[in-house]
Amino acid sequence: MSKFSELINSDQPVLVDFFAEWCGPCKTMVPILKEVASQVEGKARIIKVDIDKNPAAASAYGVRSVPTLILFKMGKIMWQQPGVTDAFKLVGIISQYE
Template structure:
């Protein structure tokens, strides 16, 4: 399995959802992210990162509240948003930053 840093180096935009199982708003984001992944199949990768199990990535990207979405392309942060985000807003950001 590829490491986190290898995954975000992709030419294909990678949307990372920093979440926790105990987080209510994170649970609200799950169906939104599935919708984004389906609508943008082949144009984006969606990865979920559990902050309790992946503290190094959480620390590296200064994730202080969840859910936090970070869009990477070729290892660069293209967009970042904290809180519940509407699927259409996510899709717009991906299209704008691809």
């Protein structure tokens, strides 16, 4: 989990998508997150964490359902939401913390 800690401690916003391969709504988020990534390129990072392969990270942040999105900046949680969220909202939230 040290690489994960390194990433979320960035001074740039980092949106973490906690997901699972078997999760239908998580698959819905894939094109949404690609759109967000293209709009925030160079200003924020988006990383995906598979909860089945990284249960410690999911547990550490109280992830109880997937998808769960958490926005970090300098290691602190700035925003968190379970479920599917649209690209427009995500870009707006990320831009508040650039």
